Amino acid sequence: MHISVLALEGVFDTGLTVTLDAFRIANNLSGRLTGGTPHFDVSIVGVRRKVRSGQGLAIPVQAVTPELKPDWVIVPALSTGTPEQLVPALERPDMKQLRAQLLKWNADGAQIAASCIGTFFLAEAGLLDHREATTTWWLAPLFRQRYPNVRLDESRMLVPTDIGVTAGAAMGHLDLALWLIRKASPELATVVSRYLLADIRTLQAPYIIPNHLAQADPLVLRFERWARDHLKAGFSLQEAASALATSARTLQRRCEAVLGKSPLSYFQDLRVEHAQSLLHGSGLDLDAIAAEVGYADGATLRTLLRQRLGRGVRDLRAELR
Known part of the structure; x- marks a missing residue:
């Protein structure tokens, strides 16, 4: 499975790294437990040549090229935890590039996944219109106001649809990664969750x-x-x-x-x-x-x-x- 993780300027450090770590651990355990080849070919890509995380760390991104044909695209959150921070960020030039690229990948058959604030980018592109979705629970009122055509249920941790999957707040990035690992191997997902001391959750409701x-x-x-x-x-x-x-x-x-x-x-x-x-x-x-x-x-x-x-x-x- 070829997975492209799309890193944007100001990406939420934990969301990006926990996603990458989960797949790295899955690949390591896959080889150790089964003797097989890694399940996941993961690349970090960007619509900008240089990307820094929300904590100011340089992210080594690959350029998006026509030759890039991922099976899955994962869009992590930005480090913009309030409406006052998020709304201006959605108007950035790279966000317009992102929307166009997501639509192209979707048209080419790639599945699109996003966690936390990353779900806003899918909604901005219209990919969630008339579909069920979840998002970071504390921004659900803004999400409803901005995207009235999306059937939002922020009580859920993961919502799969025909175009991919959306996941909930912050550590929902890990739930999303485990969900994708489970699609390849339920047994492997169970072992990875134990290594990470991560319970597989279905609801955000207890945290709201x-x-x-x-x-x-x-x-x-x-x-x-x-x-x-x-x-x-x-x-x-x-x-x-x-x-x-x-x-x-x-x-x-x-x-x-x-x-x-x-x-x-x-x-x-x-x-x-x-x-x-x-x-x-x-x-x-x-x-x-x-x-x-x-x-x-x-x-x-x-x-x-x-x-x-x-x-x-x-x-x-x-x-x-």
Whole structure:
């Protein structure tokens, strides 16, 4: 499998290096465990002749040439962690070159992969229109605003489609690399994950901080503050809207636009977040925690935790020790 990792000026150092290291380890282990040849022919390419990472390190890139015919192209993130940094970066001249090159590779049959902020570059090129995708969770409101034709689900860690795959935030680069290794050899991916002490994750949901998402919109932020004060009392859309001096329809519309979910669903996210905190440090039993977040019994909360986080109460308590 020929993989081209596309390094852009200001590339996220960890995202680039963890991707390269995962494939190098896979190649080393493949030869050692099976005696076979390496599975992955990896090159670092750039649309600019000279590229420096976000930490200022020189990246030895190869030029993109017509002869380059990768099976997969991986686009790591930039070190631009806020909308104020990212939006101007998307207008850089090399980004326009990148969009054209991604479309050409896609037309030539290459699969395209991106992690974290790298998913924005695929969306900029229109490659994710009318497709499912994930992205770095804290920039999901910006992603929704900028690319309304993409079916975004930032709770997922990996979303494969017909054009390739998108992955979640930061260390999602490693999840993406392991996913590609697994396509070649599930056994090899398991061994690599053990060498790297990396669990194979399917969800970003346990890592999402609801308050960070709410800050993308003043009305949603006010709703978040109201909701935290009413977790035990229960949810009423009309009551929330009245308290915020808006209409239920406007509140529903803003939550859908910014968060990709209804006010009730976000209210449940806040309940889950608070319940996780209580599981960690309160010493309360599950029924008592359920009462603290507005549920009549622990069974309902147990079901919600598993639905939202993909893990049961016992697993969550074990993780937080």
